[in-house]
Amino acid sequence: APAGATEAGAARGAVGMDEPEVVASEPVTQKAIRCRRLVAETQTPSSRxxxxxxxxxxLLEHVREFEEQFVNVYGNRFLFLCPPNEYGVAKFLPSTLRPTHLPYKELYEVRPCAQFLADFFNYDELNPPDRYPxxxxxxxxxxxxxxxxxxDLSIALCSLLIGVGYDAYCVSGFAPRFITKRNEARSACPQLEWDQEDSKEEEVVEDEDFAIPKKPPLVSEYQEAKARAEKFDKARMDEEEMKSDSEDDPSSEEDEYENRRIHCWVLVRKGSREVAEDMYVEPTTGRIYNVKRCPYLKIDLLWNHRNLWVNMQVCNAAQVELELYNSRCFEYVMLDTQGLGGGDAAGLDESAASADGGEGPGEQTAQILDMPPPWSERIDIPRQAFHARCYQGEKTIFYHKCKVEQYAPYTQDDGLIQRITLYKDVRRQIPLEIRESFKHRRDQLHERTRRPMQNETVERFHPGRPSSSQTTAGGALQQLREISAVSRELLFYNSRLDGLVRNVELIGRKMCEFFEDRDDRLMYHSVTLDPSLANNYRAGQKPKDTYLVESMGEVPIRKMTQKFARNWAVPSDQDIHKICYFLAEGKIRVDYHREPGQLTYKTITYVNEDGNLSALPRSGPQPTFQEAQKLLHMQGSCKENLGESHNRTHFELNLRRKEEIFIRATRSQQGGKKRELGLPGSREDVVLEPSV
Known part of the structure; x- marks a missing residue:
């Protein structure tokens, strides 16, 4: 190692000798401490x-000659070409890249790969921010x-992107403060933007190839202008309503390093992997920018694993023409026959020929100056670290009126892996909505949304929940939406034997259930409550027909309703579609199915007088004894079924409360063996306490 350090000192004095700030003493950073620890702990380091x-x-000799000629032609301009590695040995930047294809599906596409590395790394700012590392x-x-x-982040990301087939480059230059400090307090949360994009993709586009073209509607310009003005006023009023006393922006101080902050990011060129247009990838956040609308200020260098280019364009980064082998735009260090394609070979600097000294005339320049293999060892991410994802198991990012908390799997007692909190104000003091994502829970809970202002909670579950009832008809809960003391809605997967798909309860007012594919063709039944009916009874006298409501007790029933699907084996005027049991009024109304194409349908109203049914008007046909007994039996059966539904629903709710008190985890079966993440809080199939 000492010999390497001596060589590094000589090389570093030759390369970059016109920038004494880089060689001068600098503040000790965490990166320098890590390098020293690595050198001290490694017994037999690689000779490379x-x-x-x-x-x-x-190659280093050629780079020195290139830099000398560059300074002679273009003046004294510092080029960051061969920085030392962790052992103090100068290495040409392109040789530091190590293209690698790792066996993880998430790292095969640009966006998820960049987002993963942004979460995976702990970002260190350059210190000072106007000097190269x-x-x-x-x-x-x-x-x-x-x-x-x-x-470091750009080189790692570029190595992975090149390894999976992208035409990727590292770019060094200058960037604004919010980029270099990874301050996204003014930026929108990318997770919210992705959710909006996914919802747009899910919208079904109708096939209008054979549709009759519609005439354009007649539109008044005056009405359009008026509508625009009203829309603008409404948006302004909504913005004023959303503001609070803490609306002042906390990130508006002046920057002493303005336009001098050095930064590095990644460029992905179009053409490879079906990339439609060039784009910049910010490695610290995972964001993707269009090259013409990027926030970066200036570009100095570009490099990949084959070559390095010096930008000669004096313009903003968004206006740079990325014609790498155009000598008016870039100066390249190496002769890359693959990149040139034989087109711009005549424009190569004479420095390529000067490195040919000492060799025979038959030796080719391209053979001498080809890029040596990468000196870094093979890139690898252990499976445990990949699944942990976040640095030290957790990460918190602040966005514009939003906070995102991410946790590694198995580190939180309740299986929480992400929490997104939306706020009303810039300083994030008044929460509007909280979105939580979970993994590896036995109850299959994967998402929870809470709106504190409305006391609303929405829980979503994956298929495979344990049966929630003592009968085989329970379970299959898909979504639970509850507004405290107002309403409750349960959605079920279509795997229940009783056909229940939806349960809606307006607490103290109404409860209804929807069914599918039942043998008795029942599609819907409901019970309507009326607490005011209790006033019709004397003190100490209880209503005959009541329904038990949590926190309200027995509430009088006003009406019960059943709906049935069409039975095509029976005539429509004999096939019951809907029955309403008006218990408070002592009436039963029966509606029958209508024939296709008809607007009217048959309906009969019966009056229940001490168990005897009579049709209205009384002068009309009256029901037979069997028909009356059938309707009365259906009324009793409906009331009994509603009582069972009430018990089943409350069993489900009580089970959910117990699941939240005693949270059980499941171990992922991916990989075929037990995973030890090496993080505190690793869990198996044990009872856990919920996190705060």
Whole structure:
């Protein structure tokens, strides 16, 4: 290692000798401490880390000559070409990239790969922010540490993207403060934007190839202008209503390093992997920007695993033309025959020929100056660390009126992996909505949404919940929506034997259930309550027909209703569609199905007088004894079924309360063996206490 350090000092003095700030003493950073610890703890480091091969020495000599000629032609401009690695050995930036394809599906696409690395790494800001890093370690070491600055993150991300077939480049230049400090307090939450994109994709587009074209509606310009003005006023009023006393922006201070903050990010060119247009990827946040609408200020260098280019365009980063082999736009260091395609070979600097000294005339320049293999060890992310995802198991990010908390699986007692909190104000003091995501829970809960202002809670479940009833008809809960003391709605998967798909209860007013595919063709039944009916009874006298409501006790029943599907084996005027039992009025109304194409349908109203049914008007046909007994039996059966539904629903709710008190976890079966994440709070199939 000492010999390598000596070589590094010589190389560093030759490369970048016109920038004494990089060589001068700098404040000790966490990155420098990690490098020192690595050197001290590694007994037998790789020879590629400690020394340079003859091919690498030849490459460094060529880079020195390129820099000297560049300074002679274009003036004194610092080029960050060969920074030292963790052992102090100078390495050419393109040779630091190590293209790798890891066996994880999530790392195969740009957006999820960038988002994963943004969560995986602990970001270190450059210190000071207007100087290049004093060390650029191997991406293998960076992934092992799970920490690094913007250069380390960009090199790691670019290595993974190149490994899966993208035409990716690292870009160094200058960026505004909110980019370099990873301050997203003014930016919208990307998870919310992705949810909106997914909802748009789910919208079904109708096939209008054979549709009759509709005439355009007649529109008044005056009405359009009036509507726009009203819309603008409404938006302004809504914005005023959403403001609070803490609406002042906390990130508006002046920046002493304005336009001088050095940064590094990733460029993905169009063409490969069906990429439609060039885009910039911010490695610290995972955000993707269009190259023409990017927030970056200036571009200095671009490099991939084959070459490095110096930007010669004096313009904003959004106006840079990415024609890498156009000498008016970029100066390239190496002769890349694959990138040139033979088109711009004549424009290569004479420095390529000057590195040919000492060789025979038959030796080709491209053969001498080809890029040596990457010096870094193979990039690897252990499966345990990949599933843990977040650095040290948790991560919190603040966005505009939003906070996102992420946790590694098995680290939270209740299985929480993400919590998104939407706020009313900029300082995030008044919460409007809280969205929580869960994994590996026995009760299959995967999402919970809470709105504190409305006292509303929505829980969503994956299929496979344990049966929630003593009978085989229970279970299959899909969604539970509850507004405290107001309403409750349960949605079920269509796997229940009783056919129940939806249960809605307006507490103290009405309860209804919807069914599908039942043998008795029942589609719907409901009970309507009226607490005011209790006033019709004397003191100490109880109503005859009541329904038990939680926190309200027995409430008088005003009406019960049943609906049935069509039975095509029976004539429509004999096939019952809807029956309403008006218990408070002592009436029964029967509606029959209508024939296709008809607007009217047959309906009969019966009066119940001490168990005897008579049809209205009394002068008309009266029901037979069997028909009357059938209706009375259906009324009793309906009341009994509603009572069973009440018991079944409250059994489900009580089970949910117990599940939240005694949370049980399930172990993922992926991988075929037990995973030890090495993080506190690893759980098996044990009873856990809920997190606060």
């Amino acid at each position: 880390y400690c020394t340079n091969t003859p091919k690498e020495e030849l 004093s060390v650029v370690p191997a991406p293998h070491s960076v992934l092992k540490w799970q920490a690094g600055d913007c250069f």
